[in-house]
Amino acid sequence: MRILVVNHRDSTHPQAGGLEQIVHQTGKYWVQWGHEVDVLCAGFAGSVREEKIDGMRFIRGPSEYFFHWWAPFKVRRMDPKRYDVILEYISKVPCLTPFAAGTTPVAVMIPHLFGRTIFEELSVPASLAWIAYEKMIPSVYRRSHFWVNSQSTARDLAVRSIPPEKISVIYAGLPPELFVPDPQTTKTPYPSLIYIGRLKRYKHIDHILDALTHLLIRFPDLRLRIVGRGDAETQLRTLAVTLGISHAVDVCGYVDEAGKKKLLQESWVAVQTSSNEGWGLAVTEAGACSVPTVASDSPGLRESVRDGETGYVVPHGDTHALAAKIEDLLLHSDRRAAMGSAARIFASQFSWEMTARNALAFLQTVSVEQSHASPKV
Numbered sequence: 001m002r003i004l005v006v007n008h009r010d011s012t013h014p015q016a017g018g019l020e021q022i023v024h025q026t027g028k029y030w031v032q033w034g035h036e037v038d039v040l041c042a043g044f045a046g047s048v049r050e051e052k053i054d055g056m057r058f059i060r061g062p063s064e065y066f067f068h069w070w071a072p073f074k075v076r077r078m079d080p081k082r083y084d085v086i087l088e089y090i091s092k093v094p095c096l097t098p099f100a101a102g103t104t105p106v107a108v109m110i111p112h113l114f115g116r117t118i119f120e121e122l123s124v125p126a127s128l129a130w131i132a133y134e135k136m137i138p139s140v141y142r143r144s145h146f147w148v149n150s151q152s153t154a155r156d157l158a159v160r161s162i163p164p165e166k167i168s169v170i171y172a173g174l175p176p177e178l179f180v181p182d183p184q185t186t187k188t189p190y191p192s193l194i195y196i197g198r199l200k201r202y203k204h205i206d207h208i209l210d211a212l213t214h215l216l217i218r219f220p221d222l223r224l225r226i227v228g229r230g231d232a233e234t235q236l237r238t239l240a241v242t243l244g245i246s247h248a249v250d251v252c253g254y255v256d257e258a259g260k261k262k263l264l265q266e267s268w269v270a271v272q273t274s275s276n277e278g279w280g281l282a283v284t285e286a287g288a289c290s291v292p293t294v295a296s297d298s299p300g301l302r303e304s305v306r307d308g309e310t311g312y313v314v315p316h317g318d319t320h321a322l323a324a325k326i327e328d329l330l331l332h333s334d335r336r337a338a339m340g341s342a343a344r345i346f347a348s349q350f351s352w353e354m355t356a357r358n359a360l361a362f363l364q365t366v367s368v369e370q371s372h373a374s375p376k377v
Contacts, residue, residue: 002036002082003027003363006071006097007089008064010041012053014254015064015229017198018281019091019111022149022172022355024054029356031055038083040074042067068093072100080104085367093133096140107366109147109359111278112300113137113156120202120275138162145366147359149279152299168362172281173352178261178288179344185265190221191330194267194291196260196282197274199230204296204317206239207273211323213243219330224271225263227252264289268336269329272301275316280304283311284350287343292336294325310343 009016011024027037037056042064043049050059059078061070072095080086080101088097089109098106113134118127138161145166148154154167193212197203205226215222226236226249233251240246255263264270270286270293277300283293284304295301296316307313312325329336 001030001084001360001364001367003030003038004075004078004080004083004086005037005039005089006041006075006086006095007039008042008067008092010039010053010058010060012047013042013044013064015198017228018172019089019278021281022109022111023089024056025173025175025352026356026359027056028054029353030360033360035360038078040071040078064092068095071095072097075100085363087363090137093130094137094140096136098140098144105367105369106141106144107147107363108137108141108144110153110157111149112153112276113160114202114276115156117202117276120204121200134160145362145369147362150300150303152303153278156299168358170355170358170362171350172279172284173350173355174284174288174347175257175352178285179348181289182262182265185262187268188223188266190223191219192267192269193222193224193326194227194263194270194286195224195272196227196264196270196285197272198228199226199232199236201232201235202275203230203232204273204275205232205236207296207317207319207322208271209236209239209243209245209249210319211271211326212245212248214320214323215327215330216245216248218327222330223248223250225250225252225267227255227260227263229254260285261289264291267291269294269326270311271322271326272296272305273316273322274298274301277301277304284347287340287347290337290340290344292329292339292343294322294329296322306342306346310339310346 007023009020011020030037039056039058041060043060047060083104086101086106118130147168147170154169157167158164240249270291272295275298280301286293293305293311295305297313298316302313305311305313314321314325
């Protein structure tokens, strides 16, 4: 197959996150299996306009703030008829590729939609514009099939009038090396927490900091590592100082895959407090390293954490409940180990190869079905 992928970022982007891992890992396998993959994405400082990585051709345009305006015109100029299918990832504003695709089938991957959650991240005017774009999706992509990361997102799309038969749930994978323990890496001698993900306001890392103020009374040597980048970093550093807990918080910034694995294997408990997730890739990454997670009862997270088995799910925003469940795992090593083992077993069912195979089958079905439905020209 000849596949054109449209996503606002690629895995080399300074703000790349879990979605970009999905884009890269699936595309890499498709190329290995003999398919052609072009990726249309935004440019960034220091990037080149076109390059090949892992067999995929990356074609970069303007910055991500203008990408959704530029992308449909670029798709049109690239002659969409040469592709068997166009796969648009909608994580930010949709690029409305059906208007540029002509008769080429368009499939859509949506990790999650924001809805009113976007008001936690953007100004009111920008949030209203974002919601207006999301409301356009059912009509603009009415002929498309949708790939989602979780049942939560599938239900959200169905509520928005996307026919359930056009929605396929395909979970994100994990690299096999994440499951291999490093004999040189041991747990920290002091209780430790870890957050992995982008530093955004809607991720509500501030809830973790608030819980930490309570936990430090019982565990004065407790430490929290925050791994990731994002525009909320300054705010989080300031909040840690304001709360008087900066000595217990290490903002690590970007960490490569080997470093992330080491930090996970050293940690006692992982924490995720986002108000909205497509799945919870960081949860299963922690699970692969036998680390249980305490998470908000939010879309995506409530699926990637099995409450009482691989970790705990607490009411979103209830920092006292968050602190109580973290304290439970810190105090009871047997329970923490049992949940870590269960999290590892749960995570073992996910692999990038499986994700790539399922997503390729999804695209092949879309290509055949929509090609047959398209009028002959």
